[in-house]
Amino acid sequence: MADDSTTTIRATFETREAADLAVEHLVQQHRVSRPDIFIQSASDRNSAGSAPSGGDVSHDDGARRDAPLEGEIEVSVDIASSQVAAVQRSLRAAGAVRVSSR
Template identity: 35%
Template structure:
């Protein structure tokens, strides 16, 4: 029976980075990873990041329409030997609330 590791992220940017690390650095097949909102509403996380943050140009402002409706959860199927390395990879990019099922 396959095991699944899930982790929650405060921003979509962190979740996307986690997926790229899993796929590119750890050889996880892309179809073995999923990302989805925690809860029923669409969300980009719980705090501003990426394109919702102000840029470096003078006079630009923070957007106020970001869908901040909860954390983003990433789930990855675990192989028999890869669990510890994947946990570490997720934690390094900001994962919280890791759980295995």
């Protein structure tokens, strides 16, 4: 009998760019539907991450001031328990600073 239980994976990222890359890995490599992936600030503050990158960087003088860099970004997804190890590896490869499951 196959194990059809699900596990919630949470990963935190320092940049929105890394979180977006993780989402692409989940969709393309693991066939997770986008509506099943949740992205939010890892704290109670509105944040685009804790470090500037990609669209958060201005070509004039460094970090943009219109995107608050006040905390990490959390990506969470419910997946089949059989996918946990592969998804955790993929999230780390995308730049996750922490990955947990429950």
